[in-house]
Every structure is written in structure tokens, then in C-alpha cells.
Amino acid sequence: MTPPNLRVHGLTKSFGGVTALAGVDLTVPAGQVHALLGHNGAGKSTLIKCLGGAFPPDSGTIEIGGTPYARLTPRESIAAGVAIIYQTLSVVDALTVAENIFLGQEWTRYGRIDRGAQEEAAAGLLKRVAATCSPRDRVGDLPTGQRQLVEIAKALSRSASVLVLDEPTAALSGAESDALARRVEDLRTEGLAIVYVTHLLSEVERLADAVTVMRDGRVTHQSSVTGLSRGELVTAIAGRPHEQTVRPAPNSARQATAPRLVVEGLHGPGFGPVDLSVGEGERVGLFGLIGSGRTRLLETLFGRRRSTGGTVRLGERAVAPARPAQALAAGIALVPADRRAQALFPPLTAQDNVLLPSMRPLARGGLRALGTERRVFGALADAVGLRPALPGLPAGAFSGGNQQKLVLGRWINTARQVQVLLLDEPTQGVDVGARHEIYRVVTGLAEERGTAVLFASSDPEEIVALADRCLIVAGGRVVGELSGASLTEQALLSAVHDRAVSGTAVHDRAASGTGGTADVAPDQHADPGADNDPGPLAPPAEGAA
Amino acid sequence: MTTADTALFRPRALATGGLAAVRRHPLILVLAAMVLVFQVSTGSFLAPANLSGIATDAAALAVVAVPLALLVISGYLDLSVGSTLALGGLVAGRLANEGQSPAVAVLGALAVGAAVGAVNGVLCCYLGLSPFIVTLGMLTAVRGLDQQLFPLPLSGFGSGFAWLGGATIAGIAAPVVIAALVLVAGALFLAFAPGGRHVFAIGVNREAAHLSGINIRRTPFLLFVATGVAAALAGAVKASVLDSVVAGTSGAGFELTVLTAVLIGGVALTGGSGSILGVLLGVLFLGGLQNGLTLLNVPTFWQQMAQGTALVAGAALAYLAPRTGR
Structure with a gap:
């Protein structure tokens, strides 16, 4: 043999x-x-x-x-x-x-x-x-x-x-x-x-x-x-029984209250125009294939890319961040998709990785508040279940899931007040266990602090587990919306794959598919015609009629 | 690698920190061995007068090495410091010759150094040009400027200006006090100022630093300015010590010596890692090596070979040392 x-x-x-x-x-x-x-x-x-x-x-x-x-x-x-x-x-x-x-x-x-x-x-x-x-x-x-x-x-x-x-x-x-x-x-x-x-x-x-x-x-x-x-x-x-990915009750009450992030007619290279709104404490998913413009949209909201038109409002306030620092000052944070290239500082300690952007605001008289930094890190490590919870260990020595917790922790620690959290592929290269912890942390953030969460994912399971509502993105535009009981993995996959096969021509079918579900909440927030928009090319004003 | 400076200032950690420092900076052992060899072979290496001579010589190196190290940690480089050093000495010397007070002479030098650093900084940080090319060009251009503005050697700066290089403060030579202040300021900045961590962050991952809201242009720009200021200050000190500056030769080759000290001190040319303790060790090592070989009457070109070999050997050892972590 x-x-x-x-x-x-x-x-x-x-x-x-x-x-x-x-x-x-x-x-x-x-x-x-x-x-x-x-x-x-x-x-x-x-x-x-x-x-x-x-x-x-x-x-x-x-x-x-x-x-x-x-x-x-x-x-x-x-x-x-x-x-x-x-x-x-x-x-x-x-x-x-x-x-x-x-x-x-x-x-x-x-x-x-x-x-x-x-x-x-x-x-x-x-x-x-x-x-x-x-x-x-x-x-x-x-x-x-x-x-x-x-x-x-x-x-x-x-x-x-x-x-x-x-x-x-x-x-x-x-x-x-x-x-x-x-x-x-x-x-x-x-x-x-x-x-x-x-x-x-x-x-x-x-x-x-x-x-x-x-x-x-x-x-x-x-x-x-x-x-x-x-x-x-x-x-x-x-190493433990599977936590069923049961969808939490959709947060339609939140959606009805106050839209925290309102995007109208936003466009830039490779996407748009896009209209969307995320309510206080609402978690909205952006589902689409790679190259659908999700990342560009998120990066534009975060000021990494310039928009070529349209408006972004945080509550009542218009924002147009030209740099990430300006977006952060306004309360918008992004966890980018490519952890190694865009988020992590592998040789720096876990604590530095979390607190780098917060050292200056925490500092007193130009000097770092080392005690406060340690406390903030300790509280964060508990909150996200960081393992090992060692502040001095280089970030590169952590597993992918724990690295992601460090990057996420950069914006959700007690030293920061983030109004809108943008996440691009929040659990890419993250193991199953850490994935569920990240979902728990993000959900908790939305519910307890009212943070508006807008995340992009190409994993339907993730959308179903994390989103109150999901926007389907293709060709740089929002082409459909799923929420409530109609938000299932099958619905997501068919929405995107139909589109990928036949291009934008199928828009009407997808729109009727989403609009036809009885439980789609009628549009109650200041986002004219996002749901009933007859077509991506129509200006938003027409949909409001 | 990045916590060494913090450990230095926590008394509790000093005992264990000592061991950790040796592990982080094997150069300590090399330095100790070198001191031993020179003391045994010359008998006078550790004499107070000689030590103070080494310290005064190394002072100019240390003053420039600190901001240069920060610049290199943040992923940039400045090769123009030799010419800036000459310019600083020339401007200070001319002002002293014209009867200005030593303070005005030094401030004039610092202002000119800041200007050179600002040009480097704008071109590299805001326009995104390669720091290697920009500062190599500036090295030549500023040297030309030196010779155009000051065609004749300057000397006879007067007793007031001589104070800068010759005075002793509590028994310590003024240049050494200046160098010590710069070293402490650098270490405190890295350990306790938010900007110190930003320097590392920018050097490790510029894009991630940008997306973390860190100003990835202003911090290195200010470091370029600081490096220019420090080079001019070192030039003024040297002019005072020697009571002479020559546009064509003062500080020639200094840019490579100081970079050698920074790199021997364990600062990674790729950015993102290094420490002020390492820089101090690198400066002491180079200064001690030069002094010891001079005491032994080793010809200058052999000294240069030793200095160069030390740099390459240091890099080779760092490469061969077992790496930890996955």
C-alpha cells in the first residue's frame, strides 16, 4: 500500500x-x-x-x-x-x-x-x-x-x-x-x-x-x-455548544425615534448617489459583493475619501469630514476591513493600540494620564473579553479575533463618545468564538449607548446575526432593503446573486421583493423615499411624491 | 522595545528593568567590554579628564541624535544635518562677531536651523516627497549656501560666546548639560507625551495612524523642524568649543556619524521601533570608540573602518539574534 x-x-x-x-x-x-x-x-x-x-x-x-x-x-x-x-x-x-x-x-x-x-x-x-x-x-x-x-x-x-x-x-x-x-x-x-x-x-x-x-x-x-x-x-x-444565531427582535422602535445618521444623495468615485439613515441605537447592515461600493461609502462617511456631492447629517448637524480626524471629532468612527494594513500596530502594546487616539484627549497638562489609560484599558478588556487581557503584550501576538477586539476597542472604550460606528467586514479573519463576542459587544453598544451602527459585510450569516435592517448594495447604490422576518440568509443571497447575474436591470424585481414584504416598516424617518424609490437613477425628491 | 523608556522612570521597575534593558540593548554589554579593553590597554581611558572629553565630544552627537531618532522612528530620515550644523555655527559665529549677545547668536542659529527643517518637513510630510532624496539634496544645497554666505572662515567669537562651549555648570561642561537636557526631554516625550506614542504609531503603520485620527503630517513635520534646530544648536556649540567655523568643512560627514549612532542604538531604519536609551548608548559607543582609538594612536582611517564595521556588525548581530514571537 x-x-x-x-x-x-x-x-x-x-x-x-x-x-x-x-x-x-x-x-x-x-x-x-x-x-x-x-x-x-x-x-x-x-x-x-x-x-x-x-x-x-x-x-x-x-x-x-x-x-x-x-x-x-x-x-x-x-x-x-x-x-x-x-x-x-x-x-x-x-x-x-x-x-x-x-x-x-x-x-x-x-x-x-x-x-x-x-x-x-x-x-x-x-x-x-x-x-x-x-x-x-x-x-x-x-x-x-x-x-x-x-x-x-x-x-x-x-x-x-x-x-x-x-x-x-x-x-x-x-x-x-x-x-x-x-x-x-x-x-x-x-x-x-x-x-x-x-x-x-x-x-x-x-x-x-x-x-x-x-x-x-x-x-x-x-x-x-x-x-x-x-x-x-x-x-x-x-469548545462549547453552538450559540444559535437567533436574530434579536428588530429594533424598529429605535428606528422610529431619532435618525442619528442621515445620508442624502451622497456620491463619490465608485458609488452613489446613496440615501440612507440610521436611527439612534439602530444597527444597519450593508450587504453586497466585494466591489459593490460598500467600502467606498463607509470610507467617505469617515473622511478617508472625498465625496463629490450630497449631504451627511449627524442628528441636525451637517458634517463633511475631509479627514478621518475630523470625522472622529464629529463622533464618527470606522473599523476598517483590512486589519493588518489599515488598523493594527502589531509591535505596539495592546494598550497603545486601543488608546492611541485617546491619549491626547485624556492627557493633563500635555502629559499622558497613565493611570487613567490603564483603567480605561482594563475596563475595555473586560467588556470585550480580551484574551489574554495583558496591556503590555504586543498586538501582533494576539489572535485575529482578539486583534479585532483591540481595533474595535479603540472606538468603544469609556474614553470616547462615538455617535456613529462604521464597521467594514467586522469579523473578517475572526474565529467563531470571538465573532459572537464582537456581535454581543456591538449590540450592547447600540442598546446601551444608543450608538448608530452601520456595517458592511459579505457574510449573510453576519448580517442576519447583527443587523436590525439591511440595505442591499450593488453597483455603488442601495438597491433594496430587508428587515424584520424577511431578513434571512436566503433572501440576502438571492437579492445579491440575482443582481450579480443580471446587473442593474433587475432593480424593479428586487424593489418589489423588498417592498412587498408586509413587515417592512413604513418610512418614518427623514429619508424621503429610500424604501419606495422607484429606481436608483431617480432623484430622491421624486420618490417623496 | 517601546516600553523601555517608561520603565526607566518607574523606580519600582528599575531593578528588573536593568536586566530587561540589557536584554533589549545588548549594546550595554558591548559598551562595557569596550570600556574595559580601552582602560586596560591605555590606562587612562577612565580618567575623569578623558571621560569629560568624551562627553563633550559626544554632546553634539547626542543633541542631534535624539530628534533624528524620533524622526527615524516615525519612518522618515534627515541626511542634511551636517550642512545645517555648519550653517548654525556660521550664523551664531557671525552674530557673535558683530557684537550680538550670545543669546541672540544662539537664537539666530536656531531660527535658521528651524527654517531648514521646515523646508525638509514641508517637502517630505506635506508634499510627500522621498525624505532620502529631499534631505540628500538639502545636504548639498545648504552646504553650497554656507559657502556662498560665508566664504571666509569665522573665528574670534569673544569670551561671551565661548561660555556656551567652555563653561561648567556644577562641574559639568555646558555642552554635556545641554545634551543631557535634550536626552531627558526626548525620553520624557516618548514616554509621557501623547505625541511620543504617535511617533511610533506613524512609523509602524501610517495608514492605520491616519485612520485613527492621528495627524500623520504635523508630527513628523515638527520632528524635521526639531532636527534642524538641534543641528544648528550643535553647530553653535561646536563653533563655541573650537572658536572657529569653516563653511566648507564644519560638520562634513556629521550626518552619517549621527545616523550611525542612531542605528547602532537600535533604532530601526524602517521606522516604528527604537528608544532614547538606545540612542544614548549608540552615542557613547561611537564617542568612546573614537576616543579610545585616538588614545591608542590608531590612524584616522582605521578609526573610520572601525566605526563602519561596528555599524554593520551591529546590524548583523541584530539579524542573527534569535527572534521571539510568532
Whole structure:
């Protein structure tokens, strides 16, 4: 009997007293897609970095195609047939597709790179992964999905037998994700052993043959996917029974009271005109595909981008922030989508990460109020359930979920008075457990402090769990609204996917779909015609008639 | 890396802080070894007169190294300080020659330094030009300006102006007192002023700092101005100590020496990390190295080789040291 492509046995690894892997076993035979699940910080990243040779394990063996290794260098790992596609792709933007695929293993002829042969071979590999790009395209010009396929093609060119995909769909659009799923199925058929790291249970259900769940560096669940329920998986990941994502009663009373954020005819590059309003203590979701303009809308409200027209009012006061600092002064805060690039200061301490923008307001006589800072941080750490609650630990050492709590905590601590909280993909790269804590914190903020929450998400489950009301966004415009009992995952998905397929022409259908639900609250706030707007091109005034 | 300065000012933490400081700044051990070697080989390295000589020489370095370190931590760089130093010395010297009071002479130098720093700051922070290119250009341009405005060497500044470089305050040379004040101010700023944390934040992640409402232009702009002011102040002090300034040569190469001290002191050229304690160690190390080698009659070019090797060796050690954390 042939040995499995990958067998990991008793792998341990610790970092200065912190155990990252505590005896992990994992076997992936040829032709299997093996999902690897677990919280951020559960040890998945450490495991795949040991496979890729980035870290030497402390003990245990990694067996690839029957050959055991106590440790691997990155070069040995590649030679042994392991290919790892990390979340942050390692393609070189300035080179062509073919040059990227053969980077480090160039085909030469008389000492010169044989471009023709490379491009021909690259074309074959690209066809195998069904990439639509050409071998001569510059990788920097390609969308993320194509770049990822280039990396997979590169792995195939090295005749990899073990393919590790680290949250491959995190940065992909819905259509790109579907395409990737089909490629993964093809590669399984070709006999690769595939380790698929993901947070999305739907991907496990669709793609995986077997699943391993890790928690605190240990394997807590390992089985085939057949016959496994979603509840069992969530329990294994969270380490406790699944909290049902029961929607709280929609906050229509709040909506009726006072609109806190009112946006009228706002437009800017890539979106608009947009009309919307968020009541005091109301949580409004913006649901749409990546590229639908949600992020641009939020960034414009926050002053990171300039609007080209329209008005934004906070209560009665008109605001037009030209910089984030001005938005913050007015009481509008944003938690951006890309935590690493836009929000986190990894080497700075947890406390600094939370309190950086509040140090100046808290300071007395130009000096930081260190005691107050510590108290504010302590209270926040309790409120959001930060783990570990160590003020001096660098933010980069926390798990993704806890990093997100730090970033969220920047605006919701007791030193700040935020009127409007904008969240862009609030739980991207956040594990299931922390996700529910973040929902709880945001919900509590809206209910107790009356903060108006406007958040964008491409995860229907998240919209249903967090929103009182949801606006459907496509092509930079609000094209529909769901609330009450009509706000379901199915309704969201059909609203967006219908739209993605047929473009803006289906607007009437979507509008009748939303308007037709009996429980959509009639428009009671100062937002003329947002619900009954006959079409996105019609000026708002007409809808009010 | 970023809490070292805070720990320095909490007496309770001093004992454990000492050990932590050694771990954070292995340069302390290198410095100690160097002192030992020089003392054994020269017999006079630790003599009070020599130590005070080292301190006075290192003072100008320290005055500029502190704001420069803050600038580098925030992700910027200033290569123009050598020429600004000369300009500061020339302006102060000319004012002293014209019979102005030492205070006016120094203030004149500081104003000119602030102007050079402001030009750097506007170009780099508000117009977004590359600090490397801008300040490299300014290094040459200001040197040209120095020579255009002051074609002849200046000297004979008078006893009033000589006070700046020659006086002792409680037995300590005035330049050393000035350097100590600058070092303490820098450390206090990093630890206790909100702007100190902003410096780190901007250096670590500019975009995140911007989205956190931190003014990512004004803080580094002010640091450019501070660096220009400090360079001019160092120039005035040097002019006073030497009682001479020459437009073509004063402070030539100073910009690289001070940057070397900052980098040996553990400030990351990529921004986001560094400490004033490290800068002090870097300055003492370079100053001590130069002095010890001079005592040993090592020729100047060997000294330069030693200085350069120390920088590269320091970088190599930092690279080879085991990294912690995931």
C-alpha cells in the first residue's frame, strides 16, 4: 500500500514558553481534501509553517510521500513536494505570469532564460487550473483570484504532491471563490493531498472529505465529513455548544425615534448617489459583493475619501469630514476591513493600540494620564473579553479575533463618545468564538449607548446575526432593503446573486421583493423615499411624491 | 522595545528593568567590554579628564541624535544635518562677531536651523516627497549656501560666546548639560507625551495612524523642524568649543556619524521601533570608540573602518539574534 502523501506525527512547537502545537497528528492521503479548522491562534498557522519549513518543529515527524523529516527548510519542503499558498500571496507583481511560475527554476537555453518554452509550459499549467490570464500578463495587473491561480500553477510546475491552501477565499469575490472550489475539486481528482485552512463551514461542507479541528495547539476533532453536522463542527471549534444565531427582535422602535445618521444623495468615485439613515441605537447592515461600493461609502462617511456631492447629517448637524480626524471629532468612527494594513500596530502594546487616539484627549497638562489609560484599558478588556487581557503584550501576538477586539476597542472604550460606528467586514479573519463576542459587544453598544451602527459585510450569516435592517448594495447604490422576518440568509443571497447575474436591470424585481414584504416598516424617518424609490437613477425628491 | 523608556522612570521597575534593558540593548554589554579593553590597554581611558572629553565630544552627537531618532522612528530620515550644523555655527559665529549677545547668536542659529527643517518637513510630510532624496539634496544645497554666505572662515567669537562651549555648570561642561537636557526631554516625550506614542504609531503603520485620527503630517513635520534646530544648536556649540567655523568643512560627514549612532542604538531604519536609551548608548559607543582609538594612536582611517564595521556588525548581530514571537 502506498504511503499517504502527508503524515504528521506528534508534532510539537513552542515559542518561549507558549505552546503553539502540542502533539499534532494529521494524515492526508492522495485525493483527499482535508479541512483544517480552528480559532485564530489555535495552531493552524504554526502547523502549516512547520510544513513549509518556515519554523523547525520541536519534536515529532513530518512524513511526505513516506519519507520522514524531523525538520524542513523551505527549500527541502518544496523539493519534497509541499506547496503552500499563504493568504498573502507570494507572487512578484512586476514579473509576468510565466516568470512567476518558473521563478527560481527558470528554464534556460545556452545560459539564457528560454521564455518561449516557459510561456508554452505556463500556458499548459494555466489551462490545468482554468486560469483565464495569459502567461505574458504582468501579475500585478491581475485580480486576486487569477494571482492565486498563478500560485497554484507554480505549485503544479514543481509537481507538488501536497497542496496547502491558507484561507484561500478570504480575499476572493463570490464568483472567484466558486471557481477556486472547482479547481480544488479537479486537483483532488488528479491525486493531490490538499490541506484546506478555512473559517467557513460552508466551504467544509462543499469541498472537504475529512476535517481536523484544532484548539490551543491540539487536535480536538478529526473525522470524515460525511455525517458530520454543522453543530458538531461549531462545538468542536468553539469548545462549547453552538450559540444559535437567533436574530434579536428588530429594533424598529429605535428606528422610529431619532435618525442619528442621515445620508442624502451622497456620491463619490465608485458609488452613489446613496440615501440612507440610521436611527439612534439602530444597527444597519450593508450587504453586497466585494466591489459593490460598500467600502467606498463607509470610507467617505469617515473622511478617508472625498465625496463629490450630497449631504451627511449627524442628528441636525451637517458634517463633511475631509479627514478621518475630523470625522472622529464629529463622533464618527470606522473599523476598517483590512486589519493588518489599515488598523493594527502589531509591535505596539495592546494598550497603545486601543488608546492611541485617546491619549491626547485624556492627557493633563500635555502629559499622558497613565493611570487613567490603564483603567480605561482594563475596563475595555473586560467588556470585550480580551484574551489574554495583558496591556503590555504586543498586538501582533494576539489572535485575529482578539486583534479585532483591540481595533474595535479603540472606538468603544469609556474614553470616547462615538455617535456613529462604521464597521467594514467586522469579523473578517475572526474565529467563531470571538465573532459572537464582537456581535454581543456591538449590540450592547447600540442598546446601551444608543450608538448608530452601520456595517458592511459579505457574510449573510453576519448580517442576519447583527443587523436590525439591511440595505442591499450593488453597483455603488442601495438597491433594496430587508428587515424584520424577511431578513434571512436566503433572501440576502438571492437579492445579491440575482443582481450579480443580471446587473442593474433587475432593480424593479428586487424593489418589489423588498417592498412587498408586509413587515417592512413604513418610512418614518427623514429619508424621503429610500424604501419606495422607484429606481436608483431617480432623484430622491421624486420618490417623496 | 517601546516600553523601555517608561520603565526607566518607574523606580519600582528599575531593578528588573536593568536586566530587561540589557536584554533589549545588548549594546550595554558591548559598551562595557569596550570600556574595559580601552582602560586596560591605555590606562587612562577612565580618567575623569578623558571621560569629560568624551562627553563633550559626544554632546553634539547626542543633541542631534535624539530628534533624528524620533524622526527615524516615525519612518522618515534627515541626511542634511551636517550642512545645517555648519550653517548654525556660521550664523551664531557671525552674530557673535558683530557684537550680538550670545543669546541672540544662539537664537539666530536656531531660527535658521528651524527654517531648514521646515523646508525638509514641508517637502517630505506635506508634499510627500522621498525624505532620502529631499534631505540628500538639502545636504548639498545648504552646504553650497554656507559657502556662498560665508566664504571666509569665522573665528574670534569673544569670551561671551565661548561660555556656551567652555563653561561648567556644577562641574559639568555646558555642552554635556545641554545634551543631557535634550536626552531627558526626548525620553520624557516618548514616554509621557501623547505625541511620543504617535511617533511610533506613524512609523509602524501610517495608514492605520491616519485612520485613527492621528495627524500623520504635523508630527513628523515638527520632528524635521526639531532636527534642524538641534543641528544648528550643535553647530553653535561646536563653533563655541573650537572658536572657529569653516563653511566648507564644519560638520562634513556629521550626518552619517549621527545616523550611525542612531542605528547602532537600535533604532530601526524602517521606522516604528527604537528608544532614547538606545540612542544614548549608540552615542557613547561611537564617542568612546573614537576616543579610545585616538588614545591608542590608531590612524584616522582605521578609526573610520572601525566605526563602519561596528555599524554593520551591529546590524548583523541584530539579524542573527534569535527572534521571539510568532
